[in-house]
Each structure stands twice: as C-alpha cells, then as structure tokens.
Amino acid sequence: MYIQRKIEAEVLSMAEAYPVVTITGPRQSGKTTLTKHLFPDLPYYSFENPDVRLLAETDPRSFLHSTFSGAVFDEIQNVPSIISYLQQIVDEHKTEKTFVLTGSNNFSLINHVSQSLAGRTAILKLLPFSLQEVSSFLNRSTDEIMLQGFYPATFQSKLAPSKIYRNYYETYLERDLRQLIQVKDLSLFQKFIRICAGRIGNLFNASAIATEVGVSVKTIQSWTCVLEASYVIFRLPPYYENINRRLIKASKLYFYDVGLAAYLLGIEETAQLERDPLRGALFENMVVMEFLKKRFNKGLDSNLYFYRDSHHSEVDLISKSANSLEAFEIKSAQTFHPDFLKGLFKFKNLSEKLREMALIYDGELQSQVKGVDVMNFRNMNSISN
Numbered sequence: 013m014y015i016q017r018k019i020e021a022e023v024l025s026m027a028e029a030y031p032v033v034t035i036t037g038p039r040q041s042g043k044t045t046l047t048k049h050l051f052p053d054l055p056y057y058s059f060e061n062p063d064v065r066l067l068a069e070t071d072p073r074s075f076l077h078s079t080f081s082g083a084v085f086d087e088i089q090n091v092p093s094i095i096s097y098l099q100q101i102v103d104e105h106k107t108e109k110t111f112v113l114t115g116s117n118n119f120s121l122i123n124h125v126s127q128s129l130a131g132r133t134a135i136l137k138l139l140p141f142s143l144q145e146v147s148s149f150l151n152r153s154t155d156e157i158m159l160q161g162f163y164p165a166t167f168q169s170k171l172a173p174s175k176i177y178r179n180y181y182e183t184y185l186e187r188d189l190r191q192l193i194q195v196k197d198l199s200l201f202q203k204f205i206r207i208c209a210g211r212i213g214n215l216f217n218a219s220a221i222a223t224e225v226g227v228s229v230k231t232i233q234s235w236t237c238v239l240e241a242s243y244v245i246f247r248l249p250p251y252y253e254n255i256n257r258r259l260i261k262a263s264k265l266y267f268y269d270v271g272l273a274a275y276l277l278g279i280e281e282t283a284q285l286e287r288d289p290l291r292g293a294l295f296e297n298m299v300v301m302e303f304l305k306k307r308f309n310k311g312l313d314s315n316l317y318f319y320r321d322s323h324h325s326e327v328d329l330i331s332k333s334a335n336s337l338e339a340f341e342i343k344s345a346q347t348f349h350p351d352f353l354k355g356l357f358k359f360k361n362l363s364e365k366l367r368e369m370a371l372i373y374d375g376e377l378q379s380q381v382k383g384v385d386v387m388n389f390r391n392m393n394s395i396s397n
Contacts, residue, residue: 038243161271295344
C-alpha cells in the first residue's frame, strides 16, 4: 500500500521548473517508492545494481543517450562521474528531458551535484514518514509510536521494530559508514553511535564523547559529520540573535528517527520505554523532527533553533521566519502543569520578535493558557512554522 507523501507537490512543482530534481535523504526513507509513484513513465535505473553501475561508468555517453525522455537514477552517488555528462545532456535539451536523481549520502551527492548541476537542479530532502502522513496509525499509544519510529519498513513488516532497526543498522549504516570513514575498529564506532543515542536532547560535547569512546576529538568530529551527512543525527543550533545574555553556544543532539534511537538505546518493548529515563528526551526528539520534516516537505531549509542561557532559561524549540519567532516547549507528560510555561514566558520578556508560543505535550487538554497554545503532539499540523 502506497502512503501519500507531503513532499509530492513540491517534487512535481520542481520538476516543472528544473530539468533535474535531486532527492536526498536517509536510506530506506521512501525515495525510490516516491519517485516511481510520481514518475511512472520514466525509465528507472538503480546504481546499487552492479551491472547497471558498470554500464554507466564504462560508457556514460551511450548510457545517457538511451534515456532520451529522461530517467530516474537511484543512489546516484555510486556513479558520481555520470553527473558531469548529465550536465551536457541537460544543457542541450533543456525542455525535452526530466531527470530525477536520488541519493542517501548527502555530503558526496550534494558535492558532485553542486559542482556539475548548479542552477540546473532543485534539491529536496525526504525524511521518514511524518505524523501527518501516517495519521491512521495515531490511535496507538505514544510509546508504541516512538518505539516503531517512522521508517516505511516498520509500517510494511510484521516484524518487531527492534528487529527491523537491527537489520537496518547492520545492513545500511555500518556498511555505508565503514566505506565513508574506513573505520579500523568498528566496535569504537558502534560505541560512539550508542553514546550519541544516550545524549539525545543534550548539548553536543565532542571532548566528553571522545573521552568516553577512547578516541581523539578530531575523530569524534569526523564521525559526527559522517552521521549528519548520512541522515542519522541532527544537531540543532542555539538561537542567540540580539539577546544580551551569556548564551549556550553548543548545539543539541537529536536523531532523525526516534525509532532508530530507541533501538540504539536497547529499548525493545513499550514496557521498557515507559520507565526509561530518556523517554522524555525521545519524545522531544520525535516532536523536533516533525517540525523539520514539515520544512523539508515544503522544499525549505531548517529554520529551527533552541534557546538556553547561563541563567538556566531555556526554550526547547525556536522557529524563525523573517523578523518573527515562534517558541515551543515540549513535554512528554500527559498532565498539564503551569510550570511547563515558565521558559516561554522568560523568553517572551527577552525577545521583541516573539509572535506565538505553544506547549506541545502528550495530554488531552487543548486550550490557550495566558497566550500559550496548549496542544497534544498529534495535532501539531495546525502549526505553520
């Protein structure tokens, strides 16, 4: 069963405006399914397939000549050299062809695309499902939603989420990442990823992680860049504009998928998640990613930040648009408490740009309290960001 993606309209719009559309995102986020669904008449080539890859590498001109009406090239980063040849084809036949490129290695893909196809391609990012896309599954408990995560495979298989994520981790992450960084001691890298999962929602401290893993700070920084480029982790930057206080300058660490993070923490059942000390952090992770998915599905970059200062004032999420801000507090609790709003009110006193405030939590009360919208996380679609 095909689940409609919110990014579809943006992909089709960009295909009208550009001869090439590049869709990047984590492995197994649904890029192949999406492109086949939206462009059923275009021939499809997967460069994961060795013989297709060999043909494209050895005789790229002949290979591209056979795609007269355009094509879908899946996992294009496996044959980066063909992008240069594609540039010539696109320039010669600007209105005659449509090419759709997909790839799961953001650094490698974007590097080649930006060099050869500058001005010729739109670049979009497809993350795993959003809450809105799988709304029919939202009658499940919050712990079940977080444990399952949002990768399409978890909605298509009868296997337990922990088994799906184990296979995903071993098949894709370890293989891809080992190719990128050529890890000599895989156990250290595995330890690093799990330590990152244990620090969800916390400030990223490369020095502290390096000490815990037993490698250099430079190595941790390199590994972090690889995890970010592979859409495993996301670092949320701090907001610091025009506020006269000592502000935290480190970013906060999140995972692109809460289900993968739960797996890395060794959580296999909802009973474990219910009592896990990181449950609140995982809930926060899930909500932050919903905001990010909404931006990406519109073809927009992230406009998200967090606020924290040395006086312990903190706001979980800040959304910036032009000269206005929206501030969000995120709580996994099911019962509303006025203390949840303290950070929002303190930030309101500091910033003249703040226009809207909201508390996103797991409770049933949905109202407005002293100018703050209080809503259940399942109803986040009403937020524009």
